[in-house]
Amino acid sequence: MTGVPLIEVEDLRIDLDDGSRCVAAAEGISFRIDRGETFGLVGESGCGKSITALALIGLLRQPLSIGGGVIRFEGREIQRLSAAGQRELRGNRIAMIFQEPMTALNPVSPVGRQIAEMFVLHKGKSWREANQLAVEALASVRVPAPERRVNDYPHQLSGGMRQRAMIAIALACGPDLLIADEPTTALDVTVQAEIIELMRNLCAERGTAILMISHDLGLVANVCRRVAVMYAGRIVEERGSADIFRAPSHPYTQGLVASLPRLGSRAALGRIRLKEIAGVVPAITSFPDGCRFNPRCAQATDICRTVTPETDLLEAGGLVRCHHHA
Numbered sequence: 001m002t003g004v005p006l007i008e009v010e011d012l013r014i015d016l017d018d019g020s021r022c023v024a025a026a027e028g029i030s031f032r033i034d035r036g037e038t039f040g041l042v043g044e045s046g047c048g049k050s051i052t053a054l055a056l057i058g059l060l061r062q063p064l065s066i067g068g069g070v071i072r073f074e075g076r077e078i079q080r081l082s083a084a085g086q087r088e089l090r091g092n093r094i095a096m097i098f099q100e101p102m103t104a105l106n107p108v109s110p111v112g113r114q115i116a117e118m119f120v121l122h123k124g125k126s127w128r129e130a131n132q133l134a135v136e137a138l139a140s141v142r143v144p145a146p147e148r149r150v151n152d153y154p155h156q157l158s159g160g161m162r163q164r165a166m167i168a169i170a171l172a173c174g175p176d177l178l179i180a181d182e183p184t185t186a187l188d189v190t191v192q193a194e195i196i197e198l199m200r201n202l203c204a205e206r207g208t209a210i211l212m213i214s215h216d217l218g219l220v221a222n223v224c225r226r227v228a229v230m231y232a233g234r235i236v237e238e239r240g241s242a243d244i245f246r247a248p249s250h251p252y253t254q255g256l257v258a259s260l261p262r263l264g265s266r267a268a269l270g271r272i273r274l275k276e277i278a279g280v281v282p283a284i285t286s287f288p289d290g291c292r293f294n295p296r297c298a299q300a301t302d303i304c305r306t307v308t309p310e311t312d313l314l315e316a317g318g319l320v321r322c323h324h325h326a
């Protein structure tokens, strides 16, 4: 399958229709992720990261729906797959982990059983085999005493252990793509680092691609080779992770980079306040004309208030959507 991306999103639009009116919650979304690659989607809360991920796995529900564009998995259009085909894609090929594992785990079923179920349902294993594989899966995510822990219910595990169990379930069937939506936001910093390291190592060993979603540019750039920055339902910049710090091109990305504490700096030690991006993200129903970042942008001119910028290729590699890009 050389040359064919694992997943390719082309000009995706996601509509939000509340019955009285229909607005585009996200539009013009295009990116590709190759086999085994790590790709990040970053942006402030509400910019459309999670709904983009849900669209990829065919899990958008009313009032949201795909309003245009194409999503291809190994060259096949996901929207054209039957319901059964989409289910098989979600079970076997694409897995997802969320911020709060409690919402994804079944509270009345032991975690071992939930892992074993994946092997029974998607790999045709017997329960006996599947139970053994569940112990191995928990061991692979470094859960201590896995042969005992398989019998624990989700509420008996700490937040970090629950997220490990979620990763075990997600990776059970050897997916080609793991979508991780704010996987560590609810955890404290030390546990966060351990979980990220674990996820990254397991995926690298198995050749699993990662689509990581977070509001935290530092975290995403640390895990991913390439990063797309979203603002108000559009991708405004896509770059290699190192380039995004060295020479951010879009004023919004520049703002995000300026608001990151540098390791060991006075800001990281909490002694000075970091530069925040002034203003707030507009609501879906009141996206401004032209560039949606223009009301918050110090570089905005008349054209930014009226004309939507096209996506330009950067000489140094990458894409940017700004009339005045650096």
Ligand SMILES: Nc1ncnc2c1ncn2[C@@H]1O[C@H](COP(=O)(O)OP(=O)(O)OP(=O)(O)O)[C@@H](O)[C@H]1O
Pocket (backbone or CB within 6 Å): 016, 025, 043, 044, 045, 046, 047, 048, 049, 050, 051, 052, 062, 063, 064, 215, 284
């Ligand atoms: N089920 C829904 N009904 C109505 N609006 C929704 C629904 N789900 C998402 N939205 C809206 O769509 C927009 C994009 O939401 P999305 O969850 O993708 O944002 P996000 O960037 O992932 O932010 P967060 O990190 O806060 O989840 C938001 O304005 C949100 O309010």
